[in-house]
């Protein structure tokens with residue numbers, strides 16, 4: 001039975017929330033009328049001019065816009081006194097200072113007050129047809145028990161908890177439990193290796209505790225997550241405790257550091273075992289009163305140098321931005337079932353499986369499986385069974401599924417679908433058309449959403465715009481409310497005309513953007529704010545069409561995107577093998593994964609090995625040090641790499657070679673020895 005949590009009346013939506021947004025905006029009559037269209041109760045009343053004017057206002061008068069939205073959408077215990085205090089030239093970003101709130105209260109308690117029986121989570125487990133539902137009341141109870149458990153084991157406000165779990169209700173409750181007691185979380189994708197996990201744990205000296213499961217289950221295969229944690233622990237002496245939940249019935253070796261998370265397992269009416277976290281814990285957990293700018297989570301992502309960076313997101317601004325984009329990009333309406341199939345280990349899982357949907361009181365799907373398990377109809381069977389209204393996935397899966405044919409889609413009823421989303425990498429026209437025509441029966445808008453771990457939420461997407469407004473296949477199209485993109489030329493000047501390409505930057509701050517890199521603010525400044533002073537540099541290139549629509553053209557740095565997973569080429573090169581003198585990794589176009597990994601390897605002198613054996617060994621090492629998806633698809637052994645006279649590897653040349661674009665090799669006059677290129681070309685042709 002659900003019991004009320006420690007939510008006190010001060011957390012019940014304040015009078016701010018009951019007033020209309022328009023009353024906060026002191027703007028012209030035209031805008032005031034348009035603002036009304038933004039309100040849920042006024043949705044659908046306005047045409048394109050209304051939404052366009054509102055967008056204009058969100059940029060020209062961004063403080064008023066964000067202040068109004070923050071008061072309306074979030075539940076504050078103390079109102080903020082300063083909307084923003086940002087200076088992009090110094091990488092200083094602060095929103096809603098003076099405000100106090102609790103993110104878990106915003107995601108749970110306020111919905112429990114109105115409808116405790118509404119389903120918050122549908123756990124689409126790996127085994128087809130064995131989904132489990134959790135109401136907001138149940139999720140709050142699980143979160144509170146877990147919050148108490150963490151507190152009892154010494155986790156305090158400001159500490160950081162690492163979560164190494166597959167996508168499951170307990171992982172969501174763990175994230176929310178951290179938020180409830182004021183601890184930050186650091187979710188590490190459960191596909192990462194022990195070394196990658198250990199590196200992410202060690203980077204933050206405040207990381208004390210880990211939550212994991214005995215084993216993961218995905219695509220019918222078991223992964224030994226607890227064993228991976230055990231290996232990682234050998235190089236993480238500061239970790240005090242490891243909480244272990246049971247996803248399967250197989251026992252694992254427990255050490256003195258480990259604590260079993262479930263003491264009681266209960267039989268549910270449908271005969272499926274339900275996880276109960278230490279039934280001894282109280283179901284009331286007083287929420288910590290957090291400042292807007294306290295840390296909510298760290299999330300590690302790849303950059304162009306070897307070491308992954310822990311991006312820091314804070315409480316109010318992040319939550320607001322995730323909630324707003326979830327509602328308006330996907331046209332989410334109360335009662336909808338939102339199906340984002342991302343893993344919670346990535347930012348998409350954070351913003352659109354957990355925080356955005358829960359802040360909006362949605363029913364959100366937790367997808368544990370793969371698109372082709374047990375067959376290529378898995379997604380669409382799930383759409384039919386769970387009556388999903390918005391489906392949000394990655395182009396790599398769409399490209400894979402379209403190869404299996406339309407019959408796997410047509411078998412299932414997809415009439416509940418209203419919006420289809422795409423994220424993480426460019427979606428090619430063929431995949432977009434198939435998604436739209438076959439999956440969406442030609443009637444669901446496809447929203448290609450561009451954003452990053454750094455941006456916290458979607459920045460460029462076809463919606464919100466008038467429902468009839470044009471969507472161009474393969475284009476992210478329009479900036480979201482409050483987003484002010486600019487394109488820069490190579491001289492660092494803003495390109496003002498249309499039909500042009502440049503480096504994609506943001507001219508204004510927005511509440512969802514990352515605040516710093518954990519333990520390294522200077523790297524934050526150098527990476528994002530120094531390349532174009534006064535602007536946030538995304539690392540991506542973009543094209544702006546004649547009509548002013550944006551299309552992402554790809555990374556401008558040495559980051560590649562494999563099946564929507566971002567990886568720095570330097571991270572792969574940093575995997576050291578004693579036989580290798582030097583290596584260079586580049587991305588190449590892959591028909592399913594978007595990009596594949598191509599490694600050039602130069603052996604040390606006198607090394608005598610079978611290339612095939614060494615390739616296998618190198619692949620194994622990359623899987624072990626990073627993750628399977630980072631393993632090279634091709635390893636080309638070379639006598640030397642093309643270099644400039646100053647000794648810099650000419651990656652531009654290597655990229656052209658692997659794309660077989662020999663016409664585009666460009667100026668080779670700066671090469672130390674142009675013959676090296678010919679050798680590389682011959683080696684590449686031999687390998688194919």
Ligand code: PRX
Nearest residue numbers: 423424425426448449450451452453552566
């Ligand atoms: O290059 C862009 C690509 O993914 C990068 C961000 O990766 P990550 O931080 O892991 O976040 C992925 C999920 C938001 C971007 O710099 N990217 C993301 N979305 C798109 C995209 N490239 C093209 N089109 C997109 N819709």
